[in-house]
Amino acid sequence: DSGVTQTPKHLITATGQRVTLRCSPRSGDLSVYWYQQSLDQGLQFLIQYYNGEERAKGNILERFSAQQFPDLHSELNLSSLELGDSALYFCASSVSGRALSGYTFGSGTRLTVV
């Protein structure tokens, strides 16, 4: 157990639907990162939050949004889902907002859009 909790582990939904992925960071970590892993694109950075504020944005679609709550857990919202959104979504956390402090990854949420 890495200390980063992601729920649900698996999600199957239809095209056009909206889903919410949840991440609880390791205790004491202030920063949360979301990554999308697909076979063709590899691990793509989506967005980072630090202590409730958006810190960095990557290749995140406009249909996707995220937030970090006062208790530091984070949610990634995916809407108007398309088949191509099927992927493994990882959350990682770190103590500071710097990559140098190291990331701790959750075990991911596998999203299947049918």
Next chain:
Amino acid sequence: AQSVTQPDIHITVSEGASLELRCNYSYGATPYLFWYVQSPGQGLQLLLKYFSGDTLVQGIKGFEAEFKRSQSSFNLRKPSVHWSDAAEYFCAVVGGSGNTPLVFGKGTRLSVIA
């Protein structure tokens, strides 16, 4: 912007044989480099990292990596592979002061045969 190339998509080695996984980075200055491992159904785990100093770094599980500035490389090595090393390996880079999120390569899948 920084980037990482892992030239080998899939490598198969015999148990007990030595291993070298290649990683080339693109960044104008000295980067910060990482190797992560992803076992099936798991999140990514940090194996080792290079920030500065000694160019040969030791990690967990008997892995080591060598930073070669002249070749823009950070190859991962292990003298004797165990069957439990079968996994996906990711090289990652961050530049600047480390305030930007990690950029990952597309990974190398390692298979170990008896």
